[in-house]
Amino acid sequence: MSQNQEFENLANETRSFPPTPAFTNAAIAKPELYESARADRLGFWADQANQLHWHKSFTKVLDWSNPPFAKWFEDGELNISYNCLDRHVEAGFGKRVALFFEGEPGDTKVFTYRDLLNEVKKAANLLLKLGVSPGDRVAIYMPMIPEAIIAMQAVARVGAVHSVIFGGFSADSLASRIQDAEAKIVITADGGFRKGKASALKPAVDEALANQNCPSVEHVLVVQRTKGEVAWNPVTDLWWHEEMQVVSNQHEALGFGAEHPLFILYTSGTTGKPKGIMHTTGGYLTQASYTHKNVFDLQPAQDIYWCTADVGWITGHTYVAYGPLANGSTQVIYEGTPDTPDWGRWWDIIQKYHVSIFYTAPTAIRSFMKLGRKVVQHYDLSSIRVLGSVGEPINPEAWMWYREVIGSNLAPIVDTWWQTETGAIMISPLPGITHTKPGSAQVAVPGIELAILDEAGAPVGPGHGGYLTISEPWPAMLRGIWKDPERFQETYWDRFPGSYFAGDGAKFDLDGDLWLLGRVDDVMNVSGHRLSTAEIESALVSHPFVAEAAVVGAKDETTGQAIVAFVILRSSQLNDLGSEADTSKILRDHVAKEIGAIARPRTIIVVSELPKTRSGKIMRRLLRDVAEDRPVGDITTLTDTSVMDTITGKINAGHSE
Ligand code: PRX
Numbered sequence: 001m002s003q004n005q006e007f008e009n010l011a012n013e014t015r016s017f018p019p020t021p022a023f024t025n026a027a028i029a030k031p032e033l034y035e036s037a038r039a040d041r042l043g044f045w046a047d048q049a050n051q052l053h054w055h056k057s058f059t060k061v062l063d064w065s066n067p068p069f070a071k072w073f074e075d076g077e078l079n080i081s082y083n084c085l086d087r088h089v090e091a092g093f094g095k096r097v098a099l100f101f102e103g104e105p106g107d108t109k110v111f112t113y114r115d116l117l118n119e120v121k122k123a124a125n126l127l128l129k130l131g132v133s134p135g136d137r138v139a140i141y142m143p144m145i146p147e148a149i150i151a152m153q154a155v156a157r158v159g160a161v162h163s164v165i166f167g168g169f170s171a172d173s174l175a176s177r178i179q180d181a182e183a184k185i186v187i188t189a190d191g192g193f194r195k196g197k198a199s200a201l202k203p204a205v206d207e208a209l210a211n212q213n214c215p216s217v218e219h220v221l222v223v224q225r226t227k228g229e230v231a232w233n234p235v236t237d238l239w240w241h242e243e244m245q246v247v248s249n250q251h252e253a254l255g256f257g258a259e260h261p262l263f264i265l266y267t268s269g270t271t272g273k274p275k276g277i278m279h280t281t282g283g284y285l286t287q288a289s290y291t292h293k294n295v296f297d298l299q300p301a302q303d304i305y306w307c308t309a310d311v312g313w314i315t316g317h318t319y320v321a322y323g324p325l326a327n328g329s330t331q332v333i334y335e336g337t338p339d340t341p342d343w344g345r346w347w348d349i350i351q352k353y354h355v356s357i358f359y360t361a362p363t364a365i366r367s368f369m370k371l372g373r374k375v376v377q378h379y380d381l382s383s384i385r386v387l388g389s390v391g392e393p394i395n396p397e398a399w400m401w402y403r404e405v406i407g408s409n410l411a412p413i414v415d416t417w418w419q420t421e422t423g424a425i426m427i428s429p430l431p432g433i434t435h436t437k438p439g440s441a442q443v444a445v446p447g448i449e450l451a452i453l454d455e456a457g458a459p460v461g462p463g464h465g466g467y468l469t470i471s472e473p474w475p476a477m478l479r480g481i482w483k484d485p486e487r488f489q490e491t492y493w494d495r496f497p498g499s500y501f502a503g504d505g506a507k508f509d510l511d512g513d514l515w516l517l518g519r520v521d522d523v524m525n526v527s528g529h530r531l532s533t534a535e536i537e538s539a540l541v542s543h544p545f546v547a548e549a550a551v552v553g554a555k556d557e558t559t560g561q562a563i564v565a566f567v568i569l570r571s572s573q574l575n576d577l578g579s580e581a582d583t584s585k586i587l588r589d590h591v592a593k594e595i596g597a598i599a600r601p602r603t604i605i606v607v608s609e610l611p612k613t614r615s616g617k618i619m620r621r622l623l624r625d626v627a628e629d630r631p632v633g634d635i636t637t638l639t640d641t642s643v644m645d646t647i648t649g650k651i652n653a654g655h656s657e
Helices: 003-008 021-026 032-039 041-049 080-093 113-129 146-157 171-181 202-212 240-245 282-295 314-326 345-353 362-371 396-406 485-493 533-541 571-576 580-594 620-627 642-652
Strands: 097-102 108-112 137-141 161-164 185-189 191-194 197-200 219-223 237-239 261-267 275-280 304-307 330-334 357-360 386-390 413-416 450-453 465-470 500-508 514-519 523-526 529-532 546-556 560-569 603-606
Touching: 032 041, 041 282, 080 113, 080 146, 080 282, 080 314, 097 113, 097 146, 097 345, 108 113, 113 146, 113 240, 137 146, 137 171, 146 161, 146 185, 146 261, 146 314, 161 171, 171 202, 171 261, 171 275, 171 580, 185 202, 197 202, 202 219, 219 240, 237 240, 261 314, 275 282, 282 314, 282 413, 304 314, 304 345, 314 330, 330 345, 362 396, 386 396, 396 413, 450 500, 465 514, 485 500, 514 523, 523 546, 523 560, 529 533, 533 546, 533 560, 533 580, 546 620, 560 580, 560 620, 580 603, 603 620, 603 642, 620 642
Parallel strands: 097 330, 137 161, 137 185, 161 261, 185 219, 219 237, 304 330, 304 357, 357 386, 386 413, 560 603
Antiparallel strands: 097 108, 191 197, 261 275, 450 465, 465 500, 500 514, 523 529, 546 560
16 A cells, blocks of 8 residues: 555544533633634643743744754743743742652652642752753653752753653663763662562663763762662662751742753654753743643643653653753652552552543553443543543544543543654644644644645645654754754754754544644554654664664554564574574564663564565565565565565464564
């Protein structure tokens, strides 16, 4: 099937769920939001920005004189941590709970806004004591515990730049990110609790830093969480709790320019090297808080909000560490996995804390769907009033299950489309306004201008599909790729000049609602995590057994996509190999070690050749056909058309792992 045919094939969804009048009447977002954004887009964004506290007001909204390098609110100054903490305490909300922390073993901690501010001020002083200056990079490699948020807030408070690395990444991935950003400090923990046991983190940091591998790092701050044994380097390592005891809790948040860098977050692209996506301060916080408030209908004095994302991903940045705090909301964070001690854990947390806004990923919803309603129906979920979905397309069946079983057929579902690069939500229904439709992300949020373009760059209308693009700059947009402005230009701006190309296919249905169709490049989406085929291929070929590898994302009922790798083994090594099953295990473990467990291929298929075009390009489309178990498509451009017969013959003979 060609890309264009794929764009056109979509079920015509006719179900539509209007908001209840009661919800609409009380909703934060009013239809006028769309009108005012349409009438004066920049004025609209200025109004949103002015809801924050500015140390110095801005006079200009957007400078787009040097595209694709945008500057928003450039002459304004603000402090992101002041906006998330101090201003709420000063407004009299110091006693409001900011964080309910639920550890996996069942331990809990509660932080009011005053408590959190106190901790962040101390952590800011600690960073200053260690010589951190504005613009310095600090790597954060932590479990999902309050200190992760405290660390991010403290780094931002002193004008330094954080680079959070997801705790599931390997020592190698951690080292390459530390090196690329030249981080001065690493903040980590001895470990965290996952699946009922302590899972160590510090050894990965030790391995990353061994042999002067990361010469920029001066100190490693270690939070004590599991109390497990840790190796200790007396020159660099410091216990967080000891240092926090001896620093002052007085710290004045200074204003930084709106375009002052806030964080780098590495994400996978189409090459083997992850991209350091760069975000700045004023525009990012503006869109983070605006979308958090309007998309989730946040009523800060009443709602208990819970987003299940880890701070290692963009969702955990925008909708855990910044947006909710900027809006003065009360949120839950949970350290562990949804199945510990059993699959009731999430629903138990919702019941216990009376969670009213719940934001998670389709892959989790599908896992629960498989287990059946019984697991959930045991709990009282009546507190839920808004449900969110993010990270991958949500299929209509999962959407309906989410609505019926979790949302009691009442709570509106907001399917939110956005990316690490967009910084904040771009496409989503607004509860109280939009009639929601199962499986569709529906409409751009007010203030965002998008278009779906065909191959030639012409906009398509209702009933047609193409490439999703953003037509106008937006406040939370990435400001570049760390140390690589050319790659920034090439990846996002060259395909359709003047527009940002998201890398996703999309379609408008006949009502004009937007449907996301998945990536159109070599980026995979496994359980809502973004992975690059090239990165996994290079991990595979770094193993001495492997001569060549091609990786594809195959459709998977639970994880959205699953990683399937086709490998050619080196003949010189064949004698050392055991059965194909052994080889497969060795290679799967090797990828997990190189990149992290999230990148472990589901399936390894050993082949003798790979399908290539005359110019030597691997035809992944054909491999995807094999991996998804359907007839192989057009092979006329292959150098050797018999290759596919050999591969499919082998699969049919049941040799695959
Ligand atoms: O393909 C889209 C998919 O996730 C990609 C972005 O991944 P990442 O930068 O890791 O950010 C994920 C969390 C914001 C997109 O290019 N994606 C994200 N949200 C949706 C989605 N696909 C369909 N529907 C969504 N709601």
